[in-house]
Amino acid sequence: MSTSTAGYTINTATSTTSFIDSIGVATHLASYGPTYILSELSYLGIWNVRDGIPSADALSTYVAAAEAGVHFVLLESNAFYPSTAGQVNATADVLRADALEIAVPGSIIALEGSNEYTTNTYYLNGISSHGNLSWGAADDAALQAAMRADPLMAGVSLIAASECSTTAIPSFGTFADASNVHVYGGIGQQLQDGINAWVAAAQASNPGKPVYITETGISSSGFNTSTWGGGVADAYTQGIIDTNALLDGYKAGAAITFLYELMDEPGASNVQEQHFGLFNADGTPKPAAVDISNLTHILQDNGPALTSPGTLAYNITGLPSTASSMLLEKSSGAFDIVLWNGNATLYNGTSVVTPPTSEVTISLPSAVSSIKIFDPIKGTTAIQTVSNVSSITVGLSADPIIIEIEQSSTTPPAPPAAPQALSDPNIVNGYVNAVHNTAQQAITGIAQAGAIVTVYDNSFALGSTAADANGAWSFVLGALSDGSHQMTAVASNASGQMSAASAALNFIVDTIAPVPGIVNVVPTGSNSVTISGISTTDSSVSVYDNGKLIGTASSTNGSWSLTTKLSGSATHTLTETATDAAGNTGSALGVTLYSNQSKQTLTGGAGSDVLIGGSGDKLTGGAGSDVFVFNKGFGTEVITDFAPSTATTQGDHIVFSRAMVADFAQLLADARQVGSDVIITVDKADSVTLSHVALSNLHASDFSFI
Template structure:
């Protein structure tokens, strides 16, 4: 049997340029869970990779829910004029409905009116613009947009997947050309007053072992992650740890990390090194991936992609099924789940402005399996949201069907009496499934996907 990387390389070799932005990550994880990593992701990485029977001994610092929401992003293809993206009003409406603001797309060009980008920016869309060797004219358009709608350009990204899409630049080809573009792009962005403060994301698809530094080339390391075989993003009983590979590689240059492509296509498949799952499993994988990334300190994760680009009535084209929304703009389960998640985290109660809420919670989780994780968030009104998820197998790669694993029974101690605890499952609803009052401990069934415990401590300022 072929080595797994060779299998993926064979799949990539059959791709055409029309398959555009997506690729399968070639990197397999190296090392074991618990390996120390340097830089800003070290704490989050260890929290993910070093799971034990009891979590969060002592007070844990909560991540503001607003900060978490800013890590949620999606890939769009506004420049495509032959499919679902031609209707930019749908794009804006869908983003608002999801509660997500950040997108990754090609920089403005000649295929659609510049006014379409202005319209989306005015609707709250914030762009990471992907650039190639022709970046000079694209930078000018990005600067123009950021001037017309200040803050609408959130990042500029270097060349996409140099291992799949070769470019030429100043007499260079391949990775050398891409790295040269990245260096000059970095200087150009940081020398453009209209883009002051806009970070530069690194190119993707070059071999980091051959590069000593990204100084004066990138502000953020950048990776793509596509879990194979319907596997979970971070931890899988098959032994694959897809997101950890990106985190390991992202540490080489001591830079914060973004993941500018991640996803599952909703076309169920069997076999090895295939991506396709059914729509409910896509929802589980995407939400778990968002949480894994945030817990590891990843600055932003862009899910591929917002819309199924074109109809595929024969259901044979994988590329046409990555969307959060189907080609007819109807939401898939993953879109409902994201909307439920953002709605829960944005819902606040009135809090006295003079009352200061503490930002730590001394919770303890007992009987957590190695495949399970937690993330503590805090809403603007002071309430905590403890996110729990257990990355057990979710897809049978032999039969091409979903797997259902029994949930893990986890005992939660909130470190003190809680005035109220509401349990949510964003795959089901934005309304609580259970509500409890005046308790310190609670036993919870943690499934193979994200659930939320919204906690109002007894000493929370008036609500």
């Protein structure tokens, strides 16, 4: 069956092997020995190494590495000039390289001219390299002459000397076989812009010549530790930036991109230089080593060499302007679309910055048998697998994403039916309350017998379980977060085909108990009162007098009221409970003390109490932030322990009927300091004494008027 590719971009792949072959790392073999280095290179899956030309005493280490499969770019040592002006001995360097080539033929990729000669100081024919951009061509010419005079170097390339100019790549004419650039970013930068710019500059200065990035990377010495203006990051961000740099280098056309460097250097000249390593100085992997190891293992091709990568028709939508993509192929025919956010801001020089997540969609002309999503920063296991689909949407933020597409020549089996009858016995009236929201909470349903059922909460996969021979399945949800939840389930069969999503099971988790409170008690007749208060909307409130239920009410828009009779004692201790729609029950933070007779003593406790007294009453709130309510015609009352609020503590509160005191301004007009007390005289019959309170300490926030 043919599929039209009209409307889709035909993308040409390169092999995953060619990408892995394009990455390398700078090492110091002479310092650490082959066993240490080889274990780390094997962990990374990298076998291209940049190091100095070996001295006689280090040769055995290089030979051991080469015999294990390491290929070298060897850097000119500059070890032969005397302290005064002398000549770089290119011939001696080539002879030392010969020893390695003789021991392991084909192990040398290239020799490289002097390192960063414009900032370092080397001498050739008595001329210093420092600040001298043209010096590199002379150095390349000397090294070329020595290599051409040596038959063992016939198959070895010459990479130009590297310089640290910020303006141009010099033309080396016919002296070198390849250009050489070092790329480091500034504060807050990744490396993509620099890689693209310097590779393009090298290609323009030396057309038709390959370009080697012999150093790039970022130090993990931590924010604010830069000693020469280059970017520095934490270890986690270093891993992402170094991984992106390898992808950027390959896409830009670099022959090999060498990360600087394999291991941290405790003895380096400054803290920034000490922490470029992918591994710590003790050999333990930093996040950068883990990330790159994951990348190479995901893309590793164990099949025969892929000599003619193919094409794949697809469109990409939603890719942010800061991101890039490329297409790779394995010998199995699987394609890997790699997405990375190489120009996004991951740090600002002082802290980590998380780029916004972009929803990127890959659309194909027809369904494919399998699509797997990998995040090498998270591991080597697919974070998502789908089957028999023609498109996939992924979230792209800081981490690179690999989308592996496998096409099948056979028609996949029909997907299983969608799961049915999702239920959770802990849901009551659409809610799961605090009692039912337990670690054992589970969802059940029916699916095709033997199917793998994946449960989703608001489109986020929670996990999977298997349906039994009858199709019944159960999945433990555990305690869920408060809020709305939409549970769906998708079944997959042994072929990986996936069903449509089930009908949704919607519910709200509410584990927060309501906190009811009485606002006022107003007499309405013989022993009859109207009690009003607050509570969670749609909760049911029960009010008790000295422990005896005297009425219930429903809270509407957060308020409730009821009319009942209070009989018996002169003072009443009112308490209340409330049960919300989810079934959570809560109690008030304190009690309400009410007196319907004069000259009573009302004394609160440790909670936040409400005291509503009659004429001649003495009111003591006790501990907690208490509220004193004075209705119309309250008489003459005394508060013995009123505590105004301060800048750091919440004090007590007084509520007046507006029929008696309109606002705080009127209250101040009615108040006066009498000795150590404040007396608020509303009229001849009504006054409140605040014992041991200074008038100057009262604030508008201490009062309400209803």
